[in-house]
Amino acid sequence: MAIGAALTTAVALGLIGPARADAPLPRPVTDADFIAVDPDEAALGQLLFYDPILSGNRNIACSTCHHPRFATSDGLSLGLGEGGEGLGPDRHATGRNRPEQRIPRNATALFNLGAHEFTTLFHDGRIQADPTRPSGIRTPMDEEMVTGFSGILSAQTMFPVLSPDEMAGHYSENDVAKAVRSGRITGDGGAWDRISRRVEDIPAYAEQFRAVYPHVADGAPVRFTDISNAIAAFIALEWRSDSSPFDAALRGEAPLTGAAAEGAALFYGEAGCAACHSGPFLTDHAFHAMAAPQLGPGKAERFERHSRDDGRMRVTGREADRFAFRTPSLRNVAQTGPWGHAGSHDDLGAFVADHAARAEGLQRYARAVVLPDLDETKPDWVVLDDPAQVAAIAAAAGPGTVLDDGRIAALVAFLDTLTDRAAIDGRMGVPARVPSGLPVDQ
Known part of the structure; x- marks a missing residue:
């Protein structure tokens, strides 16, 4: 079933509630959108x-x-900068100049x-x-x-x-x-x-x-x-990035079918994803508390002893912004894991399920991450090992939506259509060398 037909049929059959039935598909991306x-x-x-x-x-x-x-x-939940060697999941701490801590947020x-x-x-x-x-x-x-x-x-x-x-x-x-x-x-x-x-x-x-x-x-x-x-x-x-199968569907060139179309109907319908992931780049650019798991050193100054990340509140100082993070664009999302502001999930389907469920998702979180060993620094699970801190994160987000395995699979199929291989590979590519003569990450 094509994406437009899937949405029309879902509305006609009452599969999308009234509050979601008018969720519009985004317009196609054009040259005018870019600098x-x-x-x-x-x-x-x-x-x-x-x-x-x-x-x-x-x-x-x-x-x-x-x-x-x-x-x-970088393929890691939380990256290693200074004091690390290697690229992607192979990056590790060196013996002679070990990192003082992980990068607090996912790249x-x-x-x-x-x-x-x-x-x-x-x-x-x-x-x-x-x-x-x-x-x-x-x-x-x-x-x-x-x-x-x-x-x-x-x-x-x-x-x-x-x-x-x-x-x-x-x-x-x-x-x-x-x-x-x-x-x-x-x-x-x-x-x-x-x-x-x-x-x-x-x-x-x-x-x-x-x-x-x-x-x-x-x-x-x-x-x-x-x-x-x-x-x-x-x-x-x-x-x-504007040459994915999703873009082709928006331009009327090649409609989505099967599970991807079903996932699109859910995304723009009863699952409510488009309430935040809206517009041609699938983001409202706003900040939301979604009960995302927290791990690693947290966002703290060196003199602060806590390991939490207060998110937007660190910028605004407003209590209402505690644990709120910016809605990311979903372009190429199937390829950019681990997912979450702290890289809490190494499986996209599990992330979608927990993200939609919010507080319930946080309570059942399985701690599936990609973290190089880094001892003699802040432990990674201080926040999630503290029931009071977990409860505060959950309370800020409120209840979510529990989706069954079939709906999760359909949503992931739709998210796969946002993959734009040409954009990921890039137009210019990785240079063989740079003027400094220093090694290039290939």
């Missing part, structure tokens, strides 16, 4: 994205945690971030477009935020390079880490400036920056915002 990209800028960004030169110890690239082999994520996918409607990024939305600010962006840097970023996709790169656990390295290991530790981020000698000088000192990069940016050709130094803007252009071009 324009300069191919030369994207080509420069490709090299920078895969080059470890941006990390404090020159051993981690953006691609380490966002690789096309793992659908622009997000990078699909369609060049679309105009993506004005909020990260699980907690701590970076948002804000035209009232000089920089046009609201970030934790507040009024110290510099201008020059082309948008939030560019500005989001500033976080990993400043994080000791992700790319900067720990406090005394290198010049970037020392600058971060002393609070020197912007200005001459700051962390961003030190990274920029590293890049500009490589002749091949200096030549490309002059070719791409007129202000650099006119004698201005390469700025961190230039590096970020190039990476943003690459991500926007490389991982635009």
